[in-house]
Amino acid sequence: AKKEKPQETTAEAPQQVVLRLAETHPPDYPTTKGDYKFAELVKERTNGRIVIEVYPSSQLGEEKAVIEQVQFGSIDLTRVSIAPVGAFVPILNALQLPYLYRDSDHMWKVLKGDIGKELLKSVEDAGFIGFGWFEAGARSFYTKKPVRTPDDLKGMKIRVMENDLMVAMVNALGGVATPMPYGEVYSALQTGVIDGAENNWPSYYTSGHYEVAKYYTLDEHLRVPEIIIGSKISLSQKLTPEEIEILKQAAWHAIEYQREQWAAYEKVAEEKVRAAGNTIIPVEDKSAWQARMKDLYAKQSPEIQEIVRRIQEVQ
Amino acid sequence: MKHVIKILNLLYIVTLFLAKILFALMVLIIFTNVVLRYVFNSGLRWSEEVSLVFLVWFAFISIALGVKQNLHIGLHLVNEESLPPLVNRVLHILDYAAKGVVGVIMMVYGRILIVFTLRSILPATHWPAGILYLILPIAGFFITAESLMALLGIPTDQEAVESVLEGRMTIREYLQGVFHA
Amino acid sequence: MPDTGIATFLLLGTFLVLIILRVSISFALALAAIVTGIYLKVPLMSVVQQMVHGIKSFSLLAIPFFILAGELMGQGGISKRLIKFSNLIVGRLPGGLAQVNILASMFFGGISGSAVADISSIGTILIPMMKENKYDEDFSVAITVTSACQGIIIPPSHNMIIFSLAAGGVSIGRLFLGGYLPGVILGLALMIITHFISIKRGYPRERWYSFREALAITGEAFMGLMTAVIIIVGVVSGVFTATESSAVAVVWAFVVTFFVYREIPLRKFPRILYSSLKTLAMVMALIASASAFGWFMAYLRIPAKATELLLSITTSKVLLLLLINVLLLLLGMIMDMAPLILITTPILYPVVVDTLGMSPIQFGVMLVLNLAIGLTTPPVGSALFVGCAVGKIPIEKVVRTMFPLWLVMVTVLLLVTFFPPLTTTLPGIFMP
Ligand code: NA
Ligand code: NA
Numbered sequence: 001a002k003k004e005k006p007q008e009t010t011a012e013a014p015q016q017v018v019l020r021l022a023e024t025h026p027p028d029y030p031t032t033k034g035d036y037k038f039a040e041l042v043k044e045r046t047n048g049r050i051v052i053e054v055y056p057s058s059q060l061g062e063e064k065a066v067i068e069q070v071q072f073g074s075i076d077l078t079r080v081s082i083a084p085v086g087a088f089v090p091i092l093n094a095l096q097l098p099y100l101y102r103d104s105d106h107m108w109k110v111l112k113g114d115i116g117k118e119l120l121k122s123v124e125d126a127g128f129i130g131f132g133w134f135e136a137g138a139r140s141f142y143t144k145k146p147v148r149t150p151d152d153l154k155g156m157k158i159r160v161m162e163n164d165l166m167v168a169m170v171n172a173l174g175g176v177a178t179p180m181p182y183g184e185v186y187s188a189l190q191t192g193v194i195d196g197a198e199n200n201w202p203s204y205y206t207s208g209h210y211e212v213a214k215y216y217t218l219d220e221h222l223r224v225p226e227i228i229i230g231s232k233i234s235l236s237q238k239l240t241p242e243e244i245e246i247l248k249q250a251a252w253h254a255i256e257y258q259r260e261q262w263a264a265y266e267k268v269a270e271e272k273v274r275a276a277g278n279t280i281i282p283v284e285d286k287s288a289w290q291a292r293m294k295d296l297y298a299k300q301s302p303e304i305q306e307i308v309r310r311i312q313e314v315q
Numbered sequence: 316m317k318h319v320i321k322i323l324n325l326l327y328i329v330t331l332f333l334a335k336i337l338f339a340l341m342v343l344i345i346f347t348n349v350v351l352r353y354v355f356n357s358g359l360r361w362s363e364e365v366s367l368v369f370l371v372w373f374a375f376i377s378i379a380l381g382v383k384q385n386l387h388i389g390l391h392l393v394n395e396e397s398l399p400p401l402v403n404r405v406l407h408i409l410d411y412a413a414k415g416v417v418g419v420i421m422m423v424y425g426r427i428l429i430v431f432t433l434r435s436i437l438p439a440t441h442w443p444a445g446i447l448y449l450i451l452p453i454a455g456f457f458i459t460a461e462s463l464m465a466l467l468g469i470p471t472d473q474e475a476v477e478s479v480l481e482g483r484m485t486i487r488e489y490l491q492g493v494f495h496a
Numbered sequence: 497m498p499d500t501g502i503a504t505f506l507l508l509g510t511f512l513v514l515i516i517l518r519v520s521i522s523f524a525l526a527l528a529a530i531v532t533g534i535y536l537k538v539p540l541m542s543v544v545q546q547m548v549h550g551i552k553s554f555s556l557l558a559i560p561f562f563i564l565a566g567e568l569m570g571q572g573g574i575s576k577r578l579i580k581f582s583n584l585i586v587g588r589l590p591g592g593l594a595q596v597n598i599l600a601s602m603f604f605g606g607i608s609g610s611a612v613a614d615i616s617s618i619g620t621i622l623i624p625m626m627k628e629n630k631y632d633e634d635f636s637v638a639i640t641v642t643s644a645c646q647g648i649i650i651p652p653s654h655n656m657i658i659f660s661l662a663a664g665g666v667s668i669g670r671l672f673l674g675g676y677l678p679g680v681i682l683g684l685a686l687m688i689i690t691h692f693i694s695i696k697r698g699y700p701r702e703r704w705y706s707f708r709e710a711l712a713i714t715g716e717a718f719m720g721l722m723t724a725v726i727i728i729v730g731v732v733s734g735v736f737t738a739t740e741s742s743a744v745a746v747v748w749a750f751v752v753t754f755f756v757y758r759e760i761p762l763r764k765f766p767r768i769l770y771s772s773l774k775t776l777a778m779v780m781a782l783i784a785s786a787s788a789f790g791w792f793m794a795y796l797r798i799p800a801k802a803t804e805l806l807l808s809i810t811t812s813k814v815l816l817l818l819l820i821n822v823l824l825l826l827l828g829m830i831m832d833m834a835p836l837i838l839i840t841t842p843i844l845y846p847v848v849v850d851t852l853g854m855s856p857i858q859f860g861v862m863l864v865l866n867l868a869i870g871l872t873t874p875p876v877g878s879a880l881f882v883g884c885a886v887g888k889i890p891i892e893k894v895v896r897t898m899f900p901l902w903l904v905m906v907t908v909l910l911l912v913t914f915f916p917p918l919t920t921t922l923p924g925i926f927m928p
Contacts, residue, residue, distance in 0.1 A: 015497065058664065059794040061549060061791065065545060065546070068431065074538045074539050087436055088435045162360065162439065184734060184737070338769050338773065341560070342746045342747065345740055346744060353735075370552065373560070373773075374776070374780040374784065375548075377774075377777040378780055384774065386778055387522050387777070387778055387781055388832070389518045389521055392876070409514075409518075413523045417523050417527060417785075421544055421547075424539075424541045428541045447548060447552065448545070451547075451548065481767055481770060482767050
């Protein structure tokens with residue numbers, strides 16, 4: 001029954017490779033748009049041979065499960081926050097330390113420089129290939145009373161994610177860390193069960209928390225970038241080393257586009273919050289905040305402390 | 316063979332005892348957490364993580380229980396009595412073959428999964444993430460063993476085990492009953 | 497590269513063939529996932545990992561707890577007290593016991609999430625009682641079976657939690673609230689039709705109670721009904737999550753059963769844990785394997801293809817919703833509720849919610865009510881089976897009496913489908 005000549009097609013164009021990229025955010029989110037850009041660039045640069053299909057909205061599972069699947073090769077690529085990857089690659093936890101950077105430019109200098117490249121490489125020991133970083137904004141405190149200095153936080157109950165580091169950070173600032181599921185924060189703020197919480201501009205706005213916590217103190221304590229990682233097992237089977245290199249460069253180029261998308265997205269939220277009449281408190285000098293993190297930094301492993309030292313040296 | 320079945324059943328009874336304990340503990344953990352939050356304004360940071368590990372364990376033990384006690388129903392589009400015995404026999408074999416295959420996959424790939432996740436940790440308790448999957452080979456083992464017995468037509472003291480589980484018979488009575496018989 | 501068309505065919509085909517061959521549904525789902533995984537060369541760790549992750553959900557924890565609370569109250573004697581309490585309220589109507597049956601199910605529904613539990617506790621008491629009092633046995637069974645379905649849409653409802661999981665985290669509190677009005681309306685509609693049937697067939701009324709009796713009856717029933725109050729007030733006020741409220745409800749039910757009602761001794765508790773564990777076996781197996789199956793559906797983008805297919809038939813919202821409801825009713829006739837929720841939600845959600853714009857709450861209530869009707873129909877209907885077993889009559893004899901009751905249920909279903917305020921008003925007021 002084999003009438004066709006199977007060689008015919010393969011001789012002209014090499015067989016197409018489909019890679020699946022798992023994303024937790026919805027399709028119109030800036031990060032997802034970054035994924036699509038990455039896919040577009042890869043397709044262009046391989047003349048259509050490598051097709052990356054993006055699965056948004058956690059279709060292929062929640063972050064932690066997806067990371068495991070990337071590890072054993074069921075999913076080829078994923079865009080995730082650094083936080084869950086830290087459980088597999090401890091050195092990445094360095095990037096989750098509070099008040100690590102002076103500002104956004106500082107972070108991107110670090111990520112695009114040697115340190116960033118080293119850290120991308122570091123995921124390989126855990127069975128991943130690191131492709132690039134995405135912007136996820138900075139988290140700041142929003143409260144029911146104005147907070148201008150760390151002293152103002154004293155005794156305030158601040159909701160944090162269920163995460164040792166965040167609890168330690170808020171406590172070090174003098175607040176009372178109150179871990180609680182995200183969905184309960186609105187009513188907890190409303191009823192005064194907590195005095196504040198922390199998040200980035202877009203979440204502050206879309207969650208509606210800005211309606212019940214009117215003061216936003218831009219201390220920018222946390223800047224945790226997103227990371228695109230791939231599966232070492234599956235990609236080394238499906239792609240040549242040259243092609244993996246093409247993917248890496250495409251991811252690197254998608255970063256700029258994703259950062260623009262993020263900035264635009266953040267700006268919309270910021271304008272809405274300002275229009276609502278909320279008090280935005282800028283923090284010009286972060287040294288008073290950062291000073292309180294001394295013990296927290298000192299508790300980190302020597303490897304992490306070394307990375308931190310190098311990050312702080314970057315001008 | 317009789318002794319093998321005894322040992323299997325004993326392991327099985329112990330596992331189910333564990334499930335009951337986990338069940339009660341889960342209630343206790345969540346309840347305590349609520350009380351702590353509203354009365355003492357604090358909480359157990361590990362409560363969610365630990366309850367979820369317990370839930371997974373508890374659920375997979377219940378799945379194995381379902382195979383043992385034949386609780387997993389299928390579609391009965393036609394009345395069993397109206398089919399020829401041979402057809403019923405074949406369908407019965409197919410059902411347990413399917414359960415057996417799933418049981419084997421749970422054992423084999425559950426083990427690989429544990430090895431893969433050995434290095435990562437759960438954030439609140441710092442338990443190895445593999446603990447979540449540890450129940451896979453265990454439940455898989457019981458499912459496979461039970462399916463195999465059913466396929467081979469070996470009786471497994473079903474009713475005696477049920478009596479023990481329902482508290483109508485002690486483990487000792489069960490063991491003595493068999494070894495003296 | 498493996499072909500996604502063949503893989504889709506393998507996934508759905510293996511599942512269909514296996515369930516037709518009477519393989520247990522949960523194992524058919526898992527095996528279909530395994531076969532597809534082998535074809536797609538996806539490491540099979542994915543299958544078992546997804547099974548675990550399907551279970552590993554904090555909201556899922558509420559299901560064992562609701563079942564345990566229901567089991568405690570059921571074995572502890574709540575049904576008897578609810579029946580007495582209902583008798584106090586509606587016993588004097590024509591066909592008093594039938595009305596009691598409906599009202600008691602409404603109350604019981606506030607504690608248990610399961611129609612079968614309702615029939616085996618309330619039906620076991622009321623069906624023999626009704627027969628003794630000259631009610632036709634077909635009617636006694638039919639009204640028990642139909643009214644038991646209220647327990648599924650009146651919160652708490654573990655099927656709503658299953659929907660919430662399958663839909664990717666729709667608020668359980670809002671779903672619960674959404675189920676209230678349709679549940680109560682279904683109950684009232686059943687009471688009205690029962691009223692007319694009872695007058696026509698000359699069913700008796702029940703006796704009066706003295707004030708002192710009434711007080712005692714109300715007091716005892718109230719202790720049990722507090723379980724329902726704890727759950728609802730807890731979830732709606734945001735004081736507890738659904739999971740927390742279910743744990744508090746277990747503790748409350750535990751105290752009421754062993755220290756207030758005291759019909760069963762404390763040493764029966766392990767046995768109650770065990771019987772809950774048995775009830776859970778099937779649900780847990782389904783959730784685990786449907787999660788692995790669902791992962792491959794997502795991987796193969798089957799929901800998107802199904803949306804395309806449905807929209808290619810018609811783009812009229814009314815027609816599509818009718819079509820979907822008919823499809824679900826047909827599926828519900830042959831399959832049980834939990835597996836259908838788990839399998840159809842990921843497929844239908846993109847069409848009904850994302851494309852047709854129905855609110856997730858309304859869709860959830862519609863789906864659950866629709867499949868609840870399926871529990872009362874032949875050839876496969878667990879509520880009908882248990883009801884007929886309790887009433888000791890063959891299914892054929894009940895079916896004719898069921899027709900007017902099915903009509904009532906389908907009417908409420910249509911109301912839920914085409915009249916959004918029915919499901920969205922309460923969540924809008926209490927959990928905006
Ligand atoms: Na209910
Ligand atoms: Na049915």
